[in-house]
Amino acid sequence: MSHFHKYDRPQLGRTVSVPVLIVGAGVIGTAVACELTARGVACTVIDERDAGGRATQASAGMLAPYVEGHENGPLLDLGIRSLALYDEWVARLTRDAGLDVEYRRVGTLEIALDADHAAQLRATSARDAGVTRTWLDPADARARHPALGSIAGALFTPTHGYVAARQLTAAQAAAAVKGGAAFHRTRATRIERGGDVLRVITSTGALTARSVVLAAGAWGSDIDVAGSSIPPLRPVRGQLLHLGWRGHPIETIIWGPECYIVPRTDGSLLVGATVEDVGFDERATAAGVRDLLDAACDLLPGGWGATFLSVNVGLRPAAPDDLPVLGPDERMPGLIHASGHYRNGVLLAPLTARLIADWIVDEKRDPAFAVLHPNRFFRGV
Numbered sequence: 001m002s003h004f005h006k007y008d009r010p011q012l013g014r015t016v017s018v019p020v021l022i023v024g025a026g027v028i029g030t031a032v033a034c035e036l037t038a039r040g041v042a043c044t045v046i047d048e049r050d051a052g053g054r055a056t057q058a059s060a061g062m063l064a065p066y067v068e069g070h071e072n073g074p075l076l077d078l079g080i081r082s083l084a085l086y087d088e089w090v091a092r093l094t095r096d097a098g099l100d101v102e103y104r105r106v107g108t109l110e111i112a113l114d115a116d117h118a119a120q121l122r123a124t125s126a127r128d129a130g131v132t133r134t135w136l137d138p139a140d141a142r143a144r145h146p147a148l149g150s151i152a153g154a155l156f157t158p159t160h161g162y163v164a165a166r167q168l169t170a171a172q173a174a175a176a177v178k179g180g181a182a183f184h185r186t187r188a189t190r191i192e193r194g195g196d197v198l199r200v201i202t203s204t205g206a207l208t209a210r211s212v213v214l215a216a217g218a219w220g221s222d223i224d225v226a227g228s229s230i231p232p233l234r235p236v237r238g239q240l241l242h243l244g245w246r247g248h249p250i251e252t253i254i255w256g257p258e259c260y261i262v263p264r265t266d267g268s269l270l271v272g273a274t275v276e277d278v279g280f281d282e283r284a285t286a287a288g289v290r291d292l293l294d295a296a297c298d299l300l301p302g303g304w305g306a307t308f309l310s311v312n313v314g315l316r317p318a319a320p321d322d323l324p325v326l327g328p329d330e331r332m333p334g335l336i337h338a339s340g341h342y343r344n345g346v347l348l349a350p351l352t353a354r355l356i357a358d359w360i361v362d363e364k365r366d367p368a369f370a371v372l373h374p375n376r377f378f379r380g381v
């Protein structure tokens with residue numbers, strides 16, 4: 001059964017007015033739609049594909065701010081804030097949408113394969129005071145996780161976890177529809193001002209809205225915005241393997257130097273991910289699959305006996321500073337950006353939805369907008 005929400009397919013063909021228009025039905029656009037409808041705001045979502053059909057469908061869905069945010073202050077703060085919303089977010093979604101969402105806080109085990117990396121991980125854990133993290137020496141780690149190969153130690157962070165990104169997105173879309181949101185399959189080509197509303201030209205007609213949320217992922221920069229400039233987002237390809245696993249059960253997310261491994265409840269494993277600058281090319285490659293298999297089997301030698309189920313590919317949306325692009329566009333009142341989530345769109349979806357809804361409903365400007373605002377790339381222009 002497909003988890004994707006099915007669209008209605010009206011031919012717009014004329015100008016239709018809506019209160020809030022969301023461009024893009026990935027994990028970000030559907031999260032914003034879900035939050036807005038929960039607050040009683042009618043919204044319309046447009047996408048040329050099924051919900052979650054682009055970067056989101058390839059995501060491993062890890063929720064691991066202390067790993068992803070090692071080097072990055074704002075990203076770590078955002079990740080911690082969003083992770084804190086997750087229990088309630090998933091509970092609300094499953095209740096409102098009536099769909100199951102696989103979500104588990106199984107922790108991450110960061111693996112050091114040599115002494116230098118072990119020392120680095122121990123230093124990191126000492127720096128993150130106040131966070132419960134446990135250092136495991138090699139014997140201890142392998143006693144707890146017998147599938148591991150030879151390692152130099154491991155850092156366990158119990159608060160981390162994962163969510164099934166496609167199921168999450170399907171549930172967000174379904175909850176939004178139950179709350180009154182409409183989904184149309186069409187492509188936005190241009191956004192322009194039309195009096196006190198914004199006019200969005202699409203491949204099937206025009207829509208006007210007081211607020212337009214741009215959540216078009218890596219493709220956002222393709223949309224022509226009259227009177228403003230879209231931040232220069234670039235696509236970063238990621239390949240993700242799905243393997244059938246028959247060895248000792250894997251109880252936690254394993255994060256090695258060259259790949260990570262996410263254990264799903266059906267016993268299968270996700271192995272990700274490549275990070276490739278190859279433009280808008282969504283194809284899987286032999287080299288990508290080989291590199292991920294090599295890296296996974298360095299961590300789990302039994303991996304060579306796994307069955308190969310599939311490879312998924314997505315283009316992550318990345319801004320020049322690799323931080324999200326969030327908040328109102330000062331040059332184009334009514335236009336709100338929600339993109340550039342790069343490697344952490346699933347983790348950051350609940351927080352993004354809350355901050356964007358706070359702005360649309362109450363004009364509440366979260367302090368994070370001061371760092372993440374879309375106009376940061378155009379100072380002095």
Ligand SMILES: Cc1cc2nc3c(=O)[nH]c(=O)nc-3n(C[C@H](O)[C@H](O)[C@H](O)COP(=O)(O)OP(=O)(O)OC[C@H]3O[C@@H](n4cnc5c(N)ncnc54)[C@H](O)[C@@H]3O)c2cc1C
Pocket residue numbers: 023024025026027028029046047048049050051052053054055056057058059060061062063186187188189215216217218219220223237238239240272273274313314315316317338339340341342343344345346347348
């Ligand atoms: C291999 C891989 C693994 C990942 N693992 C993780 C992870 O473990 N944890 C995590 O948090 N994140 C992870 N990510 C990152 C995460 O998937 C992305 O950050 C997230 O999916 C971005 O969501 P989005 O909604 O912005 O973009 P997308 O999912 O790409 O959605 C954008 C949508 O906009 C639509 N669109 C584009 N242009 C237009 C237009 N002109 N008109 C109408 N619609 C348009 C597209 O069709 C698409 O549906 C991973 C990504 C990849 C590729």
